[in-house]
Amino acid sequence: MRLIARLSILPLLALVSYVVLLTYPMPLFAYHRNYEQFDVYSDRTIPVEIEAVLQSVLNNIEQSEFYSSTQKFKLFFCSDKWRFHLLSRNPNAGGNVSGVISPNVFVRESDIKANRIVPPNGWMYDTENRPLSYFLSHELTHAMQARFDRFMILKVPRYVMEGYADYIGKSDRFDYQEYRSMLIDDHPYMQEGSPLYNRYHLYIAHLIDVRGLSIKEIIKSPPKTQMILEDIFRGDSS
Numbered sequence: 001m002r003l004i005a006r007l008s009i010l011p012l013l014a015l016v017s018y019v020v021l022l023t024y025p026m027p028l029f030a031y032h033r034n035y036e037q038f039d040v041y042s043d044r045t046i047p048v049e050i051e052a053v054l055q056s057v058l059n060n061i062e063q064s065e066f067y068s069s070t071q072k073f074k075l076f077f078c079s080d081k082w083r084f085h086l087l088s089r090n091p092n093a094g095g096n097v098s099g100v101i102s103p104n105v106f107v108r109e110s111d112i113k114a115n116r117i118v119p120p121n122g123w124m125y126d127t128e129n130r131p132l133s134y135f136l137s138h139e140l141t142h143a144m145q146a147r148f149d150r151f152m153i154l155k156v157p158r159y160v161m162e163g164y165a166d167y168i169g170k171s172d173r174f175d176y177q178e179y180r181s182m183l184i185d186d187h188p189y190m191q192e193g194s195p196l197y198n199r200y201h202l203y204i205a206h207l208i209d210v211r212g213l214s215i216k217e218i219i220k221s222p223p224k225t226q227m228i229l230e231d232i233f234r235g236d237s238s
Helices: 002-023 050-061 081-088 132-148 158-169 176-184 198-210 215-220 225-234
Strands: 031-035 038-042 073-077 095-097 105-107
Touching: 002 081, 031 050, 038 050, 050 132, 050 158, 073 132, 081 095, 081 105, 095 132, 105 132, 132 158, 158 198, 158 215, 176 198, 176 225, 198 215, 198 225
Parallel strands: 038 073, 073 105
Antiparallel strands: 031 038, 095 105
16 A cells, blocks of 8 residues: 555656756756846857847837836757757747746747747748747747736637737737738638637737737736627727
């Protein structure tokens, strides 16, 4: 019986150990660099070009209602695939935040000098509008969402979480009318089930930029997507 009891506690110990690893992964990364509010860790040497990338990221996330100049952010670049798989649990993602556990941002292998993600198996959608700075801004927005409400991801529709992260991530490269036309034309990037978040981005942009809602108001009472779609198709700003 004692042996059974000891064995039964192993899964719990493994879970606790993994949570600790996600919260304090620093020992897995040999290199460290600071810039502004960012602590950057990597399993490879960090080039000085990271500062230009992070400045673009800072310009993006400053647009968020959740942003504060007193916040500190931790970014972990995982060039080794096993390290990214372990910490993100999603080998095809550009980056990941386990917001319920920690605001740490884990990023897949990247070409920092070229400001780009190294995509899994050589493919990635819409690389022109999604450089490395986009992915970092997107994931850092999730980190800020989690700091505002750790369980937000469980409380709001997916379009709110991902649409707002995309809205901040592309704050320097978004055209409302272009996205609206793509939606009306049923462009593949705007369809339900698309691997991109363009559709959700348009929903959030409409609510914030056209209807004048704040993201905190949207979180408090998320509008139905059917209503948002009807507004967009009508060109309604009321």
